[in-house]
Amino acid sequence: MNLVKLIFALLLSIMVLPTTQAASCQSITVSAHENYPPFHWYHEGQFYGVTIDITKQLLERYKLNYQVSSPVPWKRLLEMAKHGHTDLLLGLKDTPARREFLNFTSAPVLNNPVAVFVKKGEEFSFTSWRSLIGKVGNINLGDSHGEEFDDFAKQYLNIQQVKGLAQNFQMVLRGRADYFVTGYYPGISYLSNSGLKDKIVAITPFAVDGYIHFGFVKDSNCASIIARFNQDLAGLAKTETIEQLFEKNLKLWQAQLNGRHQRQQLY
Incomplete structure (x- = not known):
């Protein structure tokens, strides 16, 4: 009887397994x-x-x-x-x-190249991540810039995690941070359409290129x-699909920001 029960249990598990573990998307x-x-x-x-x-x-x-x-x-x-x-x-x-x-x-x-953004006129020589040691830096809350940079930052850098591009750039502008590490494209897009492109710049080379x-x-x-x-x-x-989508969305983002600025000027 025990053998019969065992065989039955095995057959049942075989029948159930595909539906539970391999449920389709x-x-x-x-x-x-x-x-x-x-x-x-x-x-x-x-x-x-x-x-x-x-x-x-x-x-x-x-x-x-x-x-x-x-x-x-x-x-x-x-x-x-x-x-x-x-x-x-x-x-x-x-x-x-x-x-x-x-x-x-x-x-x-x-x-997605990652850049170091600083207040214009306060640029410094950036040859490696070690150039950031001794300065106060920001990254966007929850962001990762790759395993190697993240580990280096935890060990050697004074990094503040602050939510949002606007607040991070404002902290750089007001001297509450010496630099802000973020994606080059979203950073440049924001600065170009927020009136800050002549006040904050990305220094070279990129901090991370990946x-x-x-x-x-x-x-x-x-x-x-x-x-x-x-x-x-x-x-x-x-x-060329991805390159075309990139250019399309870059222009779309800039147009949306320009639209916001125009609406703000009406009030």
């Missing part, structure tokens, strides 16, 4: 940083950006239902991903800590599509 929730143009940003009730366009293009190719989640602070969004409350994070650095809950694409698609990736939440059913997604990303990188 029917719908996918996509999430992104709310203020990281031109890669992704939130404006008047909608997300825009290069990563948004790429993701929509691929998911529609797969005939998958998708939704872009509402904006939340970046640090909270990472916590949501840890607990399986989203399926896919767009355009972020691949780090060991994030690999604990994310499977990253490997295709080198979006280069790629951002797409991260599938490990506990998500949709983690199963990462191989196909990665292959199609690599295919897009061989065409």
Whole structure:
């Protein structure tokens, strides 16, 4: 009788296993940083950006239902991903800590150089990260600029984590920080359209020059599509599509900021 029960249990486990462990990806929730143009940003009730366009293009190719989640602070969004409350994070650095809950694409698609921004007239010689030692610096709350820079910053730098481009740049402008380390493109885009482009500059060379990736939440059913997604990303990188989307979204972001400034001048 015990043998019969054992065989029955084994048969039952074989029948149940495929439906529980290999549930298919029917719908996918996509999430992104709310203020990281031109890669992704939130404006008047909608997300825009290069990563948004790429993701929509691929998911529609797969005939998958998708939704872009509402904006939340970046640090909270990472916590949501840890607990399986989203399926896919767009355009972020691949780090060991994030690999604990994310499977990253490997295709080198979006280069995201990171720059050191300083108040104009207070530039300093920047030859390596060691040039930042002894100064007060800022990074955006929750940001990672790659494993090596993050480790160096923890060990040697005086870094403040402050939320948002606006507040970080204002701290540099007011002398409350000597520099701000952030993505070159979103930094330049913000400065160009906020009246600060003649007051804050990016010094050279870049602090970090590397790629951002797409991260599938490990506990998500949709983690199963990462191989196909990665292959199609690599295919897009061989065409002019991504470059065209980048230019399109850079212009769109600038137009939206110009529109805000024009509305502000009316009041």
